[in-house]
Amino acid sequence: MEFQDYFPVWEKLTSVQQQQLKGSAISRTVKKGTVFHNGNLDCTGLLLIRHGQLRSYILSDEGREITLYRLFDRDICLFSASCMMRSIQFEMMIEAEKDTELWIVPAEIYQSIMQESTPGPIAINCATYVGYKMAGMTGAVLATLGIVLPSFVILYFISMFLEHFLEYQVIAAACRGIKVGVSLLILDAGATMLKKMKKKPQPRIIAGCAFVIMLLGNLFSLRISSVALMLAAGIISLSVFAAKSAPAQRGGAGQ
Amino acid sequence: MIYLELLLGFLKVGCFTFGGAYSAIPLIRDVVLSYSWLSDEELSYMIAVSESTPGPIMVNLATYVGSSQAGFWGAVLATLAVVLPSFFVILLVMNLLNGILKSKYAQAVLQGLKPCMIGIILATGIYMTLHNCFPLAQDAKVDFRSLLIVVVLAACMAVYRAFKKKKLSPILLIIASAALGILIY
Numbered sequence: 492m493e494f495q496d497y498f499p500v501w502e503k504l505t506s507v508q509q510q511q512l513k514g515s516a517i518s519r520t521v522k523k524g525t526v527f528h529n530g531n532l533d534c535t536g537l538l539l540i541r542h543g544q545l546r547s548y549i550l551s552d553e554g555r556e557i558t559l560y561r562l563f564d565r566d567i568c569l570f571s572a573s574c575m576m577r578s579i580q581f582e583m584m585i586e587a588e589k590d591t592e593l594w595i596v597p598a599e600i601y602q603s604i605m606q607e608s609t610p611g612p613i614a615i616n617c618a619t620y621v622g623y624k625m626a627g628m629t630g631a632v633l634a635t636l637g638i639v640l641p642s643f644v645i646l647y648f649i650s651m652f653l654e655h656f657l658e659y660q661v662i663a664a665a666c667r668g669i670k671v672g673v674s675l676l677i678l679d680a681g682a683t684m685l686k687k688m689k690k691k692p693q694p695r696i697i698a699g700c701a702f703v704i705m706l707l708g709n710l711f712s713l714r715i716s717s718v719a720l721m722l723a724a725g726i727i728s729l730s731v732f733a734a735k736s737a738p739a740q741r742g743g744a745g746q
Numbered sequence: 747m748i749y750l751e752l753l754l755g756f757l758k759v760g761c762f763t764f765g766g767a768y769s770a771i772p773l774i775r776d777v778v779l780s781y782s783w784l785s786d787e788e789l790s791y792m793i794a795v796s797e798s799t800p801g802p803i804m805v806n807l808a809t810y811v812g813s814s815q816a817g818f819w820g821a822v823l824a825t826l827a828v829v830l831p832s833f834f835v836i837l838l839v840m841n842l843l844n845g846i847l848k849s850k851y852a853q854a855v856l857q858g859l860k861p862c863m864i865g866i867i868l869a870t871g872i873y874m875t876l877h878n879c880f881p882l883a884q885d886a887k888v889d890f891r892s893l894l895i896v897v898v899l900a901a902c903m904a905v906y907r908a909f910k911k912k913k914l915s916p917i918l919l920i921i922a923s924a925a926l927g928i929l930i931y
Contacts, residue, residue, distance in 0.1 A: 668927015728858025
């Protein structure tokens with residue numbers, strides 16, 4: 492069985508994504524008895540078992556091993572998928588019960604493919620998708636409402652009180668600190684995305700231009716719509732693509 | 747018509763937020779400032795609050811801005827508006843558009859959108875950091891206290907990454923920055 496046969500959705504991925512998955516998957520052989528994932532470590536990645544047998548377990552407070560489940564030939568370890576959604580992490584161990592051959596898809600690759608597939612926060616996308624699969628349109632609506640409701644309620648109440656809170660000196664000071672923290676977080680997020688970006692001239696030029704335009708706009712307090720800027724970038728990229736592929740198509744028609 | 751404005755504004759945000767939470771911030775900032783709902787100052791407090799409460803930042807901010815501008819129904823409308831685009835996109839993708847997102851042309855457009863987004867996020871981050879330390883107001887002096895916080899936090903992030911080989915979680919960073927704020931101001 493080939494690597495791609497493990498993914499029912501393989502056909503739906505773009506060729507770039509397929510390349511990414513294939514290229515980054517690491518093949519590993521684990522001898523019987525080795526513990527190769529150990530609780531407090533980070534996400535190992537998405538595990539696909541070619542053949543062999545793995546056992547995942549957690550340690551109880553008394554130190555006893557509690558087996559959660561076993562993985563056999565052609566299984567994908569679902570918990571390793573869930574650890575990629577931040578904040579759902581389990582302190583668990585995985586041990587090989589037989590000599591096992593497996594593939595590991597690095598967490599970042601899997602995550603980035605998940606993220607680039609649709610706009611919007613992943614949590615909301617997942618809720619809509621699962622809701623629709625399980626109970627059609629009603630399910631989709633309810634699941635989406637469900638995931639939005641808690642933050643809605645919390646934020647609504649906070650927004651009613653924040654103005655009063657800001658009158659306290661301590662909270663105002665904390666907020667000024669947080670303000671600085673937030674701007675650093677945004678900067679860091681941008682830098683991380685830049686690092687992951689394809690190292691080719693075209694995306695670099697687009698990112699550079701967008702950066703300069705927005706920064707100048709901010710500094711001289713001109714209102715430049717970022718939506719307009721993004722649309723422009725989309726159109727430019729589309730026309731570059733059309734221009735590149737047009738001569739090739741003409742050549743093809745001539746034959 | 748504040749309700750209509752909220753709806754349109756946040757629909758725009760919902761449609762263009764590719765690639766995770768932080769791409770929403772520049773967009774929301776853009777929309778909020780262009781309708782002059784809030785000042786830059788108020789907005790950054792809101793970002794701080796949204797960042798430190800559960801739920802996606804985009805939804806939190808929408809609820810917050812909506813409620814501050816037009817009470818309960820404002821909050822409802824803004825939240826719906828920001829969620830609707832991704833809701834419909836997912837439904838469409840599942841039903842008919844299966845091929846479209848995969849098509850070369852859609853990919854070409856996305857390839858333009860993403861780097862552009864990265865540029866915008868970086869610009870916003872740098873501008874906000876600079877703006878905290880060197881306010882542009884008339885009687886502005888360099889804000890050494892903010893500068894100090896920036897330096898300390900940046901150092902924390904770098905040290906943490908060097909030793910732990912992973913990123914400092916946003917929540918820890920927010921807590922640290924709040925503590926520094928209380929200490930220094």
